[in-house]
Structures are given as structure tokens and as C-alpha cells.
Amino acid sequence: MRKAWLAPVLIVVSIVLQLTVLNGLRLPGGGVPDLVLVVVAALAVADGPMAGAIIGFAAGLCLDLAPPGSLLIGQYALVFCLAGWGAGRLSRAVGRSPLRSVVLMAIVVAAAEVLSSALGLVLEPAQVTTAEVRVVLPATIGYDLVLCPFMLYLVMLAGTVLAEGLAAGAAAVGIRGVPARREGAQRRQHRPHQPHLAHAAGRTGDGWVGGGGDRHHGTRPSARTRVRFRPANGVAGSASGLRHSAGSLPHATPSLRLAGRRRGDGAIGNYVGSGSASRGGGPGRHPGMLTGASSRQFRPRGGQAGGSATAQYTVRRAPSGPGRGQTPIKFGGHRGDGALGRALGSGSLAPPRRPAPATPRLRTGTGRSALTTRGSAPRAVPKVQFRSAARPVARRPAAVPRFRHNSRLRLHGTTSGLVSGGVLGQSTFRAGRQRAGAPRLRFATGRRGSGPPGRGMLGGSGRSPLRGPSLRIGKQPRFGYGRRSLLSFLTGRRVGGSWLARKRVGSRSGTWLIGKRTGGLR
């Protein structure tokens, strides 16, 4: 919190400086900067409309009363009060951009000077003449505008230094350009390296989770930051929880899809290695990166209905590659076999149409998918090898997918390297409101008939390649479809869970359901 005495001290100092030093200056043009007005505007930009109005009124009144003042008492109070309120109000409207704040300040200051001159012309015609205004007003406004950015910076710096200490203040001002305004603003501020969850795309069942690349999935967020999810906000491969270098940032937006449209669908898949491979730099930085596939680019094909269980990935060569056709590799899952971390898809892998010998390829594994339910065709286990890769991707350590409290998923050194890490670490979900209880994010239930109704897991898949359904016995959803309804209340039984589930899934998105529960997303 900004120190309360900052504004009075600044105002008094600026008034004394204005009266003793600035007004005595002989500057070209005939005017002198109105330091008090600029300080009022800067404080208002920093503190908001109410504080701005009060500060402006007080500063103006002091300026009216301070000894050489010969105008009517209240003139400057009126003008500065309006200026402070206006600056504070507009600063909330324009956001936190430094440039816009300065422009806004300039507008407000110029308007206040004009208003002050007009008021003087009306109220004190003997002291203020039109010729004087014509000479003094432009020069004064000009000097004010010169002063604006410096005073804004100074006020911000002072506030930040007082609030956070010298080093933090300097860092905040120096790095971010605009230091923190207030704590509330800080909290509202966008933090790029935190997972956010916000409204998904408009479709039912879409929920995108993306985390920043610089964040380990296990890192617990600070207590005062709320977990928010934002659509398409992440960095490719961020779900793996490993740090990225700047060079490996993706072109495409990763989407970590939770839940599918249909129950029992969906997986948490992230586009491992998407985009970054096309740069060709730094092979092996990321466990999921397509090593050496510099001419390749994974392009997510948008969201398929039903979430990423049926997500298709198309591996394309760069258009510049001579003599190479497109090699679409589709990872299609079928309904019901979504999996945690099926990054490159565990479903049927469409073979490349025309495999080029020198081109890195995905080799489909032959193992039978653990999550195959139909048993009709052998599903591919994601096992990706590239010929040009120095070592198998699968050997690389993978991040631990942690989507559940007390997850039994463990890191196996030799497990599939494409298992995506969990950006939804349990600690992430325990922040904020859900701190007390276990994270219960259920986007979809299990399939009907596969267990007690209303069971679900993150990602919505009824099945995981790594865990059988039996492991989830005993879990009851805390919210979602198995919630006690009026019907169940009346009948005393948990009636209607699945029916309600169908109803709700049909009309509400999983994100909405989360938001309804957590109260944070609307």
C-alpha cells in the first residue's frame, strides 16, 4: 500500500517549490510550468479518482491560501479537484500503459490549465486579461507537458519504493516500465508466467489451459495470486513443465484441452514441440521437441469436437523445402480413449503419405494401447523416434503429469517422453479458494456404466493409459454432475446424477462449471 503521507509531502514540497523557485524563473515564452498541477495529475493517475479529487482539492486550496495568492480562494481548488478526479478516472479507463498514462496526463493537465485560465477570466477580469492568457497559456501548457512524464515517473517510483523497498521499486520501475500502482492493481495485473484459466472458446466442453513457459509445474503460486485460466494463453509445450528458452517459443498457441464435448472423451494433450521445431534451434531442449526436424512444423488443427482425444496434428514441411510433399500425421483418438498426456496421440496414427527417406518420421509404436476400449484395432502407443535424433526421444525424462491430488502417476525415466507434464499441478489448484480441500476439477465424468455415475477426472477421459479405472474407485466428485439436486434431495437418493450431467454438459461448458464452483471465472 502506498504510504499515506506520500501525497501530502509531495504536494507541500511542490507548492513551496512552485512558489519560491519556479514562479521566479524567467523562461522563454512567458510561462512557467505548473508543478503542483502536474503532481496532482500524477498522483491521481497513480491513486485513482477519489484520491485524485481529494488530493487535487487540498493542493488547490493550499495554493489558493499560500501567501502570494491573490485570486479568490477556491479557484485552484476547483480546477485541481476536477483535474485530479479526471486523471484518476481516465487512468482507470486507459489501463496501465505508460505511454497512454502520460498522454492522458497531458490531456488532463492541458484541460485544467485552460479551465483555470477561463475561470480567471471570468472571476478576476481585473487581474487576468485576454492578452495575458494568449501569451501565458500556451507556454504554460508546453512546460507542463514537458514535466508530465518525469513527474509521473517520480511519483510511481516514490510509491513503489515506499511500498516495496528500494531494490524492488527500482526493479519494478526499471524492468516493467510502469511500476506497480497499488496492490489491487498488482493483483489485477497480468502475470505472464502463471497458469491462467479463463473462459474457453465458446464451444461446449472446451477448456484451454496454458501455462507460462517459465514456470515449473510444481511451483506453488504465491498466496495472494489467484489461479486463473485463460484461453490460449500458454506457451507451447508448457504443460511439460520444463523451462523453455526464448528461442524455443512456439508459433502456435498451445492448447491444453480439458474435457471433451462428449463425456468420456478428451485428453490432456499438448502440442509438444509444436512450432518450435520449425526454428531448428536447440534440439533436445524440450523433451517433446521434434529433434532436428527443422523443416517441420506441427500445426494444431484447431480443436476438434470432443477435445483432444480426437485432436489431429498435422506435420507439415516448410513450404520452402524442395521436393517434399506434405506429410500429415494425424493422431486421432476415438471417443473414449483420451488420455492424460497423449501428446502426440495414442490413437491411430495415419501413416505419412509419402515418406521421404531423409525426413524425420514418427514411428508408430506397436504396443497396444492401454486405453483401448473397443479393442477393435490396435492403438498406437506414442513412441516417437526420429532418425536424425541423436538419442531416442523416449529416453528423455519426462515431466510428471500431475493432474490430480495424490496422483499415482510417477516419473519413469524411460517412460514415454511425450507424456505431457502437468501444468495443473496440485498446488496450482490449491491456491485461492481451493486451498482447503483437495483439487477437484472434474470436467467430465467417466463413461456411463464404467463406474459409479458422476466420476470424472481432469481431462475428462474415462481412461488413462497409465491408470486403470479401478484406481479411481471411491472418488466422488465435489461438484459437477453428481451434485445433489432438488430431485435427489426430495427422494433422498442420488438420483439424476447422470441425467443432470447430460443436461449440464449439453448446455454448459466445463469452464463454466469450474467457474461456477470456484467463483472466479465469469
Added chain:
Amino acid sequence: MRDTRRTRLVLVVLLVVALALIALDYSDGSNSVLRAVRNAAGTVFGGAEHASGSVARFVSGGSASASQVKSLQEQVVKLRAELSGAQLSKSDLKQLRKLLLVAGAAQYRVLAASVIAVGTGYQQTVTIDVGSSNGVTPEETVLNGEGLVGQVTSVTATTATVLLADSPSEVVGAAVAPSGQLGSVTGPGATASGNGLMRLEMLSSSAVLKPGDELVTSASVHDRPFVPGVPIGVITKLLNVNGALTEAADVRPFVNYTALGIVGVVIVPPRHNPRFSALPPLPHPAPTVTVTVTARAGTAGAGSSATPKPGG
């Protein structure tokens, strides 16, 4: 925004208060409450300005680099020896000397003061560092070594506010130097150069003016607000206003109103009208205007390019 209503309420209340203050001050300038408030604020801010002014003077006075204790001690001894008057800087001393010359010539008893604050915006006012505790009362004449500065309008214990003769609201009765014809001088207000031309309007329609005539203040009733004989300025240009009954002229003031340092408050007016004795001595021999550049003859030639003829 959660607090919009409250913010608006506060804003409206503050605006109403400000408007009420303006109305109160406008209708009754001598309201006792407002005056008390103004005095209190004047005391507080005057003290701050005092301190600021003394700091500024100390800094501008060229204090030594205070790195060594020994030199500081020597300075203390020196300063003690020289007493307070020696703290004046050289320019201050020059101004003070000129002021005393003028005051001595016109038999004023003046109280020296220095300007510590200047009014904001369009206010042609300054604050000086003497007040009622020094015997200053409102409506006293303020001058410096060049000429008329203004009049005291309000006084606190330690400060006084001076309305400059520069202000358009100030009307000064003036007498033209050789003839003694009467007129009034009005200030130009703030101008780009900071040193604009005043406007002289004669009272009598038969007055004859010529450029180069000098003006002094004429006597006011009970010598308030202006004591007689304070130099004002010199006529630079005659204005022929169509339809005007009396003559008007532009007057260049002697005083630079943007560079005021040491001023004097006339606390005891002269017993006799000093007439024109305080005017700066005329250059001898009398100047004859020789116009050297014809293009500038109208503007600059009359005022400043008057060169004395050698041996004339």
C-alpha cells in the same frame, strides 16, 4: 468500479465546497473567517517559503564545499564576525545600495526585504520576507533601487504579499517628470518577455507628452497606497488612439518585475513631496535621438538607441 458512487459523491462535495469558497470570497473579500484562514495558511506556507528562501540564498551564495570540519569552523567564525547583513550576496548588496540611494534621495524610510515567493499563473504578486512583526501594514508602497515595485496588499506576521505594479489590476497615479502633468499607469500583466510595456493615460486632454519623459508616482491620499516621487518608467511611444479624449502612451517600467530581489517597503512616507528627486540622474548632456537604422526607428530607436552627441 466499485467505488464510483462514493467517488462521485466526494467529487461533488468538494466541488460544492470550492464553489462556495469562491462565492464567499467573491462577495465578501474581507470575511473574517476567510481572512483568518488565509492568515493561518500564510503563516504556515510563509514559514516554509522563508526556510526555502534562506536555503536558496545560502546555496546561491556560494558556500564552500563543506567537506572539512576545519573550513566550516573557519566559516562560522567568519560569518559571526560579519553578522547577518554580510550574508547578502553581491547582487543583493548592489540592489540594496541602489535602494538606499533612492530612498535617501526621496527621504523615504524603507524596510529592506527580499522576495521569497512569486504568485502562480496570472497573479502578479510576490511574497516578501517581512511582515507585521516588522511593522509592515497593508497598502504600503514597495520599491527597489530601480523604481516602483507595487503595494502591500496583505500581511501576515512574517510575510507580506505585494501586488506588483505590473498587474493589470493595479492603477498607479503618475506624474510626468518635467511638467508634472497627471495620469494613470496600468500594468500589462504577464507577457512573453516578462517585461511588458505599461499604459499611461493622461487625465487632462491638454497634456503634451513626448517620448523620453519619465514618470513618478503622484501622491495618494495619506500616502497610501503610493508615496509620491517613486520612479515608474519612461515613455517610449505615444499612442494616437482615434476618438480618445486624452493622450496615451506606452511606458517602459524601470523595474524588471520578473527579476525582483531586494525590495524596500516604505514604512514612513517623506515629509515633503520629493517631486522628481528620486529619478535616475539624467544623462548630461541631454540626449538627442539619432536614428541610425531607419527600419527600427519606430520601435527600438526611441527607447534605447538614444546616443548622446559627443560634445553637444
